[in-house]
Amino acid sequence: MAEILVLGAGPAGISAAYHAGKAGKETVLLEARERYGGLCDHFHKAGFRFDHAVHFAFSKNEAYSALLEKADLITHRPEPYNYEQGRWLKHPVQNNLYPLPTEEKVEAIKSFIERPAREEGSNYRSWLYEQFGQVIADRYPARYTEKYWTVPPEDLSTDWIGNRLYRPSLEEVLFGAMTDDTPLTYYLPELYYPRRGGFRAIFDPLVEELDLRTGKEVVRIDTQRQVVECRDGSKEHYEHLVSSLPLPEIAKMIDNAPAPVLEAAGELWATAIALVSIGLKVPQAGDHLWFYIYDREILPARGHAPYRKSPDNAPEGCSSLQFETYFSRYKPLPMAEETLLEHVTGAAEKMGLFKTSDLAVTDCRILPYANVVFEKGMQDKRRIILEFLEKKGILSVGRFGEWDYLWTDQCYLSGKKVENLPCML
Ligand SMILES: Cc1cc2nc3c(=O)[nH]c(=O)nc-3n(C[C@H](O)[C@H](O)[C@H](O)COP(=O)(O)OP(=O)(O)OC[C@H]3O[C@@H](n4cnc5c(N)ncnc54)[C@H](O)[C@@H]3O)c2cc1C
Structure with missing residues (x-):
């Protein structure tokens, strides 16, 4: 007993x-x-x-x-990146619009200035509009929500947000639209990972x-x-x-x-993850420790480089990447795991992260419980x-x-x- x-x-x-x-x-x-x-x-x-x-x-x-x-x-310094239509933007996007074409920056900033006032009891989409303006909200966090939470933001409450999303001032948005030399505004100053x-x-x-x-x-x-x-x-x-x-x-x-x-x-329901892991026989895979992917046609919401967390995670002279595709009862995985593996390796190659000829090993597996959905x-x-x-x-x-x-x-x-x-x- x-x-x-x-x-x-x-x-x-x-x-x-x-x-x-x-x-x-x-x-x-x-x-x-x-x-x-x-x-x-x-x-x-x-x-x-x-x-x-x-x-x-x-x-x-x-x-x-x-x-x-x-x-x-x-x-580690928390310096994630954002990938969208062939561009890499610093994180968070709202105060790092620098790589966008001028007209798109103007449109985003104008919408930021005209953002609606805060309303009590709003859903996550209206919260996003209130914080960032409709243009930035729809193009980045709302799209990410559909990939990460598997539902549109209007279906979510706002009680899980805490300090997870950075709320910049107008000065910060303007500054980040004019230069990529912006300060770190991630909500944590440092991240740690076991050496072994x-x-x-x-x-x-x-x-x-x-x-x-x-x-x-x-x-x-x-x-x-x-x-x-x-x-x-x-x-x-x-x-x-x-x-x-x-x-x-x-x-x-x-x-x-x-x-x-x-x-x-x-x-009650939670999201699940189809986790695609990739080992490469070259010493470098992309430039970033972790990154968010906004393109709808690329299924994973997020990727990261395990070998950058610690060199102990890959054999000497090798590198590695891992991609998270979220699914749920409301957004089933649209393809078999084998096909997802091909989809992810193909997409990652197009994103410029590696060449297929560099592949050493691949793996796809399901984690049934990822995030509880609010x-x-x-x-x-x-x-x-x-x-x-x-x-x-x-x-x-x-x-x-x-x-x-x-x-x-x-x-x-x-x-x-x-x-x-x-x-x-
Ligand atoms: C994609 C993702 C990224 C994350 N990144 C971070 C991060 O960077 N930093 C951070 O601090 N946190 C992170 N987290 C959160 C972290 O993973 C969780 O908060 C933490 O692991 C949860 O711990 P837990 O013990 O509550 O649940 P779990 O880790 O899920 O453990 C539950 C255990 O119960 C076992 N179990 C289930 N059913 C049964 C059963 N019937 N009988 C016996 N055993 C059973 C499971 O096998 C499992 O071992 C992340 C989570 C996700 C999904």
């Missing part, structure tokens, strides 16, 4: 298990896959290491910063201390008898249960969950499930357990909430 049983060995579950263990509790961590790390894990192919999409470390919270201090990290071992290496020191059981996919939870059942038939009894599993999944695993909970679970009304459905879990004595943590747009540092803190369980006080 585990005093504390934790489900899912991503950052949130690892953090929960670590903090429970540290407090002297008999703790067991169950993970469906054969590896820990969840979205922060990686895979290897022909000597290349690829993370599960672009991942950098950053944090304003003390606990996670203390964890980062233990790691050997490379520091990929992104998940940040968590390695914690995992060493855990009773982690992999290959344990949880399929059923009996909250009455306090037993968790795995697909392999094994059972684990618990005194307290902490879960980082996605809310729509866990709701269906609990015996006799009421209809409104199951209904809410059926309506559709209007989502918060109510989430609340129904979270209240139900609380009633059943389950602490739900992490990006898909809280059903929120959480970064890794926030998931680490979310898992640390295990310290607030009455049995821990």
